[in-house]
Amino acid sequence: MNKLILFLLMIPGFAYAEAEFDIIPSSQYEDQFRLDRINNLIEIASVEYPRNPRASFCTRPTDMIDTIVLHHSETRNTETPEDINQYHLNRGSPNDPWYMIAYSFVMMAPYEGQTRPALKAFYGRPMHIVGAHAGSNIFVPMDDVQKKLWDEKKILCGKDLGTQTFDPKLVQNGKIKANVTTIGLVVNGNYSLFSGSRLRNGRRNPYPNPNGFIPPKQPTSNLIDSLARLSCQVQKSYPRIKILAYHNQYHRTSCPGSIQESKNLKAIQTKAKEYGCDFKLLSQKY
Secondary structure, three states: OHHHHHHHHHOOOOOOHHHHOEEOOOOOOHHHHOOOHHHOOOOEEOOOOEEOOOOOEEEOOHHHOOEEEEEEOOOOOOOOHHHHHHHHHHHOOOOOOOOOOOOOEEEEOOOOOOOOOOOEEEEOOOOOEOOOOOOOOOEEOOOHHHHHHHHOOOOEEEOOOOOOEEOHHHEEOOEEEHHHHEEEEEEOOOOOOOOOOOOEOOEOOOOOOOOOOOOOOOOOHHHHHHHHHHHHHHHHHOOOOOEEEEHHHOOOOOOOHHHHOHHHHHHHHHHHHHOOOOOEEOOOOO
């Protein structure tokens, strides 16, 4: 990742990157994204992330959120949340800069048979800030609560250095951009099953991912348990979050690799129920 970041910073348009980024004090958003300590099923570490003040972002009431979307980083599993944040900052351009890490939570985990990195959860993008993970052109239906908040113009967009305003383009034909109603939970590591980022003719690409592993890595039982604990802890603090989904249901990619297999999703769902939470698995693709 460090070599990638260095390469990106050498590309014209990225040269301004690090000098322009500010640090978000972890206390600034503490009230918005700190989860209920009474329901502390898993420890979640805070990170002070650099952000790009030139980038636009949107804020929302957390009652807009109803879905957790699972991802994998498709990088080495030793990459840190700070690495992902820097990568996302460097993915932007002067004309289309990224604000900060796209996901609301990051999970670091070892592969089967390894002990490092330690299994640990981290906060990412604050819950009240709309993420950038599900797909920027995917629109999903709204329920009555979400429609009311939209009609009251509670979702606002802008920059740190300017005034936030209402953006009617977030809704088309009565549907809202998926990022507004979801949060991203990314597992660091490469769980890819196939090469490339897209499916062929709606089917899985049969060729092995040259950047992945043969056979592909599977999430460990400890990772499944931690994903269930984290998802349940989120639901206990934000009760309207009732759905578990994965990236490939919103955007035709291989993400999150083997984590999206039904046996793993059902295991997360079952474990979460043991901890007192009831999730539905999203059954459709947009």
